[in-house]
Amino acid sequence: MSQGGGARLFRKTWIAGVRKHFPGEPKPGYVTPWEETPDWERAAAGAVYDQVRQFLELSGGQASRLTREQKSRFVATCWTAQMYKHFEDPKPGYVADWPELPDWQQETDSDIFEAIADSLT
16 A cells, blocks of 8 residues: 555544544544645654554564554554654644543554554455
């Protein structure tokens, strides 16, 4: 899958996860369609997709055996690194440590890891 395709998969899975796990009505920015997603966010999504893909490939696919929490932590850490790359002084919520993330976001990050793993098989 191309990086553009990987970034789109990331965003599609993010939106599906938000709709599934978010309590109540999510902020519009959480479910912005791909066509309206800012360039920096598209680039970050593509980079995280690539990091997860490489992690899975380098483990011979065995990283898919991680727990949902471990999968979520990996995606969250990769995303945090992208926030530091794209913003000089990111909002605290953009770079919060995994235990500080809301449950819906932790679950969505796990869904993203699993969607990427599924796309490689």
